[in-house]
Amino acid sequence: MIRLEKRPSPSRLWTVATPVLAVALTMIAGGLLFAALGKDPVAAIRTIFWDPLFNEQFAAYSRPQLLVKAGPLILIAIGLSLGFRAGIWNIGAEGQYIIGALSGAGVGLAFYPMEAWFIFPLMVLAGGLGGWAWAMIPAILKTRFRTNEILVSLLLVYVAEQILASMSLGLMRNPEGGGFPGSRNLQQYPSAANTELFAGTGVHWGVVAGFVAVILAYVLLNRHMLGFQIRLAGQSPRAARFAGVNPNALVVFCLGVSGALAGMAGLFEVSGPAGQVSIDFNQGYGFTAIIVAFLGRLHPVGILLAGLLMALTYIGGELAQFMLGVPAAAIQAFQGMLLFFLLGVDVLSNYRVRLGKREVA
Amino acid sequence: MTSLLTVEGLTKAYPGVVANDHVSFDIAQGEVHALLGENGAGKSTLVKMIYGLVTPDSGHMTLRGAPYTPAEPRAARAAGVAMVFQHFSLFDALNVAENIALGMENPPPMRQLAARIRTVSETYGLPLSPDRLVGGLSAGERQRVEIIRCLLQDPKLLIMDEPTSVLTPQEVEILFATLRRLSAEGTAILYISHKLEEIRSLCDRATVLRLGKVVDSCNPREKSAAELAEMMVGAKLVAPSRAGGDLGDVVLEVAGLTLPAATPFGTTLRDISFSVRAGEILGIGGVAGNGQDELLSALSGEAHAAPDSVRLKGQSIGALGPSHRRRIAVLAAPEERLGHAAAPDMSLTENALLTGAIREGLAARGFLKWPAARAFAEKVIETFDVRTPGPGNAARSLSGGNLQKFVIGREVLQRPEVLVVNQPTWGVDASAAAAIRQSLLDLAETGTAVVVISQDLDELMEISDRFAALNEGRLSPPRPAVGLSMEEIGLMMGGAHDMEVAHVAE
Structure with a gap:
């Protein structure tokens, strides 16, 4: 029989080792999955984890893509992690990301074709505000009426998707687009384009924002009273009240920050890699960022690494799809496994596993 | 007398600590046997092994001559061993009969069960209506539910873990009458407590545990409470002392404080009024669940009341939050x-920051000063003799007594004008409790107004200048503590809740 004994305090070794173990277990289980689908498991795993970085044929394209994909994931996950630490569960970053993209792109399109230096900063601001406003809906409902922010934020994702569809077919549709859905291409409008800052690296403003967010979140959580209160509220809500933390203000702050960061990420995406508002530009970054936040143990540096790893599985997954014909659903299952194993082995940092039968005296 | 249960060489080790080290003793049929020891002496582990909740590493037990190895509580109950826990496991939203049925293997039809509950409750002087909702019962009545649940199994051995911590003195008398009656009928009772006077009046024999070992056994009626305490602690105890300084002006004034319950089964505070002078200790007694938590929240600022209902030196503070109150030295x-x-x-450093940030200046413009926080934690640890490897250790790794010393010390060192503490020595070993009481007395001597909310009447009598009692959210008018009799105190606490004492067959 296997028994679990609670450790007196969390094991530092296992706290660091569990993400590594989870990745290893994902590779094994994923390999079995690919083998069951009739693919060579070793080739599939290598295509996902190795080829995007080191294969001469693909790396030139894949390496920049790594930052392009990791940027929004990190930016969103950092925002989410603050709330998750405080026990405030924003599951609707995808919706905030879409609304942020629409708000920011709307500002840019409104100025078209004027060229001015302030247009892009204004768009970023509008993107953040849009995401913030969308997140304020669950925040206000929670603080006023005690509704569950998980449900409200999640359901608002579907509302946002409908608004996105409406915008790309209606109000924001490119008047010179020959009736095709989607807005003007912001990449072709220099004042509104989120361009690659260093050629061949994939670094755009969204990636820069992601790195800045990592640093700011680290400082906030480790050096600032507000970060301390966030951690306290998550670990013991009653002690937080006793310490003088206002739980409602914390809900508004955490949902607001995560919404604003998700909104900015949406704007950087729509004005950069995606280029235009279209029905399906969003790619599900808002949901994947939840995995990234947990994979990184809600720690800013962990999220940075997790974001890069997740981006790798995205790119490697795509590569495996067209190189080996692995179905897209299998890649999603593979990403799901990662979260599953991470949460599963998490038990090791708080519990000690004991093997052997219960002895009878 | 014939032996009912014999325990020989029971040993149980947990990582880092041997909870029971070759414990041997025996209980005779119909005997009231006390298990005496400080917190952490191993009493709980021992009874958990007897009740089948914990499997011993080695040693064996014999019940009525046959080997006894309960693998789970169900087996223990089947063998005739029942237990009333310190913390009740009852559902507020169900009635008494339903709660009892939930704990039974094959509950009889509800009507039959209700009839049996009535019979048992009348036989043993434990009045209780089977139809009442548990959410509306007092702590003493809840305990009766647990006792009746056990008695319905017709036990040979009844284990009671700290049963009087939630009772008024009158309720204690009624419980003791019930226990004596059970013992006269041949049911043995294993009675766990650290209240020495109770053990002296109730128990036939006592086994004393210290650090997991049996150190002594005696007839408690032949020993004084001080002798028992020394057996338990293994050292002489010094009672707290105070110089008895002069009282200053009124510092804290509570007038007409009314606060609706925050939860359905919480207690509503009704029209509470009292005042505390500088240098004075006001003791507030009462049975658990009569508004103690709510009163503390209203005074700490966690719950907001009408501004004028709480005043500090005339300034209205009833609507201020915890941070504001700390700023004006109400801790x-x-x-x-x-x-x-x-x-x-x-960590303890982070916990020092938890309440110390404002008054100790541990943050500047929102940015934390970790070295200062660490220094403050170290100061608390050193001044209050908190046993821990260092301020980096997690709060939960400390024993109850040490963490309590830290929690009290953290507030005392912040030079409060008013300090409100709730159950300052609950679950704390005797020497730590004495240290905590002494620190409260010392604090009062420096001119702080201290409010001590506690269920330990001996403690309140020892340190309070005046005494008041909470009963169903109301506070009795405070009276000087010197000269109050136990009976007067019991009546202030509401007497025996809803019980006619005449019910008990003497």
Whole structure:
């Protein structure tokens, strides 16, 4: 029989080792999955984890893509992690990301074709505000009426998707687009384009924002009273009240920050890699960022690494799809496994596993 | 007398600590046997092994001549061993009969069960209506539910873990009458407590545990309470002393404080009024669940009341939050150490920051000064003799007594004008309790107004200048503590809740 004994305090070794173990277990289980689908498991795993970085044929394209994909994931996950630490569960970053993209792109399109230096900063601001406003809906409902922010934020994702569809077919549709859905291409409008800052690296403003967010979140959580209160509220809500933390203000702050960061990420995406508002530009970054936040143990540096790893599985997954014909659903299952194993082995940092039968005296 | 249960060489080790080390003793049929020891002496582990909740590492037990190895509580109950826990496991939203049925293997039809509950409750002087909702019962009545649940199994051995901590003195008398009657009928009772006077009046024999070992056994009626305490602690105890300084002006004034319950089964505070002078200790007694937590929240600022209902030197502070109150030196230490007064998984440094940030200047413009926080934690640890490897250790790794010393010390060192503490020595060993009481007395001598909310009447009588009692959210008018008799105190606490004492067959 296997028994679990609670450790007196969390094991530092296992706290660091569990993400590594989870990745290893994902590779094994994923390999079995690919083998069951009739693919060579070793080739599939290598295509996902190795080829995007080191294969001469693909790396030139894949390496920049790594930052392009990791940027929004990190930016969103950092925002989410603050709330998750405080026990405030924003599951609707995808919706905030879409609304942020629409708000920011709307500002840019409104100025078209004027060229001015302030247009892009204004768009970023509008993107953040849009995401913030969308997140304020669950925040206000929670603080006023005690509704569950998980449900409200999640359901608002579907509302946002409908608004996105409406915008790309209606109000924001490119008047010179020959009736095709989607807005003007912001990449072709220099004042509104989120361009690659260093050629061949994939670094755009969204990636820069992601790195800045990592640093700011680290400082906030480790050096600032507000970060301390966030951690306290998550670990013991009653002690937080006793310490003088206002739980409602914390809900508004955490949902607001995560919404604003998700909104900015949406704007950087729509004005950069995606280029235009279209029905399906969003790619599900808002949901994947939840995995990234947990994979990184809600720690800013962990999220940075997790974001890069997740981006790798995205790119490697795509590569495996067209190189080996692995179905897209299998890649999603593979990403799901990662979260599953991470949460599963998490038990090791708080519990000690004991093997052997219960002895009878 | 014939032996009912014999325990020989029971040993149980947990990582880092041997909870029971070759414990041997025996209980005779119909005997009231006390298990005496400080917190952490191993009493709980021992009874958990007898009740089948914990499997011993080695040693064996014999019940009525046959080997006894309960693998689970169900087996223990089948063998005739029942237990009433310190913390009740009852559902507020169900009635008494339904709660009892939930704990039975094959519950009889509800009507039949209700009839049996009535019979048992009348036979043993434990009045209780089977139809009442548990949510509306007092702590003493809830305990009766648990006792009746056990008695319905017709036990040969009844284990009671700290049963009087939730009772008024009158209720204690009724419980003792019930227990004596059970013992006269041949049921043995294993009675766990650290209240020495109770053990002296109730028990036939006592086994004393210290650090997991049996150190002594005696007839408690032949020993004085002080002798028992020394057997338990293994050292002489010094009673707290005070110089008895002069009282100053009124510092804290509470007038007409009314606060609706925050939860359906919480207690509503009704029209509470009292005042505390500088240098004075006001003791507030009462049975658990009569508004102690709510009163502490209203004084700490966690719950907001009408501004004028709480005043500090004439200034209205009833609507101020905890941070504001700390700024004006109104400090508090709640009852629940882990999860309320301290965050269990955070280090002591972080826990020092939890209440000390404002008055100790541990943050500047929102940025934390970790070295200063660490220094403050170290100061608390050193001044209050908190046994821990260092301020980096998590709060939950400390023993109850040490964490309590930390929690109280953290507030005392912040030079409060008013300090409110709830259950300052709950679950704390005797020497730590004495140190905590002494620190409260010392604090009062420096001119702080201290409010001590506690269920330990001996403690309140020892340190309070005046005494008041909470009963169903109301506070009795405070009276000087000197010269109050136990009976007067019991009546202030509401007497025996809803019980006619005449019910008990003497």
